[in-house]
Amino acid sequence: MLRLLAVIPLSALTLAFAEPAAAEPLTLVPQTLTEWKAVYGTIEARDRMPARARLSGTLIELSVIEGDLVVAGQELARVVDDKLDFQLAALAAQKDGLQAQFTNASADLQRGEELLKNGSTTTQRVDALRTQVDVLSGQIAALDAQAEVITQQQREGIVLAPASGRVLDVPVARGAVVLSGEPIAVIGGGGIFLRISVPERYIANLKEGGEIRISDAEGPVSGTLSRVYPLIEGGRVVADVEIDGLPDGYIGARMQVRLPVGSRDALMVPATSLVTRDGLDFVAVETSDGAVLRIVVPGQHEQRAGVEMVEILSGLRAGDVVVPADEVAAHD
Template sequence: MLRKTTGLAAALFLAACGQGEQAAPAPAAAQGERLTVQLSQVAQQKPLAAEIATRDQAEALVRIPGTLVDLRVREGDMVTRGQRIGTVTDSRLGYETAAYGAQAAAASAQADAARAELARIEYLFKRGVYAQARLDQARAAARSADAQVRAAREQQSASAATAGQGAIIAPATGRVLRADVPQGSVVAPGMSVATVTSGPPILRLDVPQSLARSLRPGAVVTVQDESPLGGKQGTIVQLYPAVAGGRVRADVEVPGLTTDLVGMRVSVLVDTGSRPGITIPRRFVSTRFGIDYVDVLAKDGSAASVPVQTAPGAGGSVEILSGLKPGDVILAGKAAR
């Protein structure tokens, strides 16, 4: 009797287990916007530093030795080409000009005496007192005296013109960047007393030589800075074919750039080409406790949260560095888990 009761209980237990397994519901299919992950070309950008500059810088140079007695500009002033911005004087030139003037006066007096002598000899020659040779000699002496007068006057004019070169002239129209030579300083020819901007304002990049071959004219440069230039974009217009100190210089044109803050440094992102990668819209990524997750659709229709490593992308997208592969199907929003 005991054996029959035990067998009946086991049969009832197995039947109940079989009914439980058949009653287990299938997993519900996840709902939401779907996207199939694909490879695409991702723009590569490198963070660099740039400096606001001008295409060229002109130097206001001293032309004669002497003393800087007047400097009429300061940093930040606007000047026009040909404007007189300073004066250099050399007292020696004044004495030299006066000496040449005295020589010209003496030569003029000698010329007057020679012409008078020539007139007297011509008068006596007509009356047969002097021979032709004496007349020729007097004429040569008069011409020589006139030449000495002209030479002395030219020397006087040259000395006066040299003194006039003490004027310091602005070499270009622009803003004065530097004018730090104090008045009263002794200066020499070729010495710069002021630096003036010349040409349109630009952003100047110093690019490491390892990135030089990745740059090209027309590449996009984006300003990443808290200054008023933040967010503006420009293009590389010139790459200089030389390496100095392991760096290559490049000029970038940015609309709206001014020369108000020449020399200011800003942070930029430079487009250096593209590479294959995975980018998805930001709405497919959720962040929990500082970790980014993406809902990946499984083969049975369920969704699972997968942690991913992301990087900022362009146009509201993010780049997936790890966690997804091409062909995966992902869901937007909170899918069923």
């Protein structure tokens, strides 16, 4: 590449500058400049939790679709097993029969206790009647417990959201027959992060806590490298990046990421020091003959202490004093 280096007095140019390039002279010294590598990252949910059916049966209600926001404990669907209703009816009939026997046995026990007071029956007979009452009472309690188990199974037909988040997938439809343990919906919760895959040659530059930059619709945003996974597959290493304000509308969306992969020394000037005319870039510098304009080749831009700086690839050297462009006119 042909690099141009020229010293051009203002008298040889008819340039007008709208504003001064810099507020005061700047002596150029080499500065460390970070080299960035552009890769793509994928937005991922921290937790992917399936909302599973706890009861086998027919899915009669489904109240969510993909993309819905849900809160922990929210009802998502309802599964019904008709056999449970028949079992409850059978238990209720058995209980009615035992309840009738219990009522009769209780009356016999009461009469036996009265006869025992009069000496018309034996204690053994009364004890037998009391045992019969206790047995029937226990059988009724057992039926109540069985009915409560079946009622609890019916309640478990309600599928609840395991956590707050966004519904990522609903693999079933209303009216489907589902089995116990089958996922009804997949919830993405616990926050989101950016997962990147980087060529293994850059491993030495990936440090947990390091700065990562991304580009979005509103401009560049910085994040932090939170985790680097030790397993390398296909010559690439996987890492997670924590970034505030990531859009959560689309899990799996790709975003461009810039990784720090090295550093080098470079000469940098404020972006306002550059003057462009006729396709050429100039920077005003102080020389023994006064302020002159030099043709430069600008490179990478970077924000430093709130000031936009530009790398100068050619045209300046360390020790040059960059002055405001209007000082060229003062020396003309």
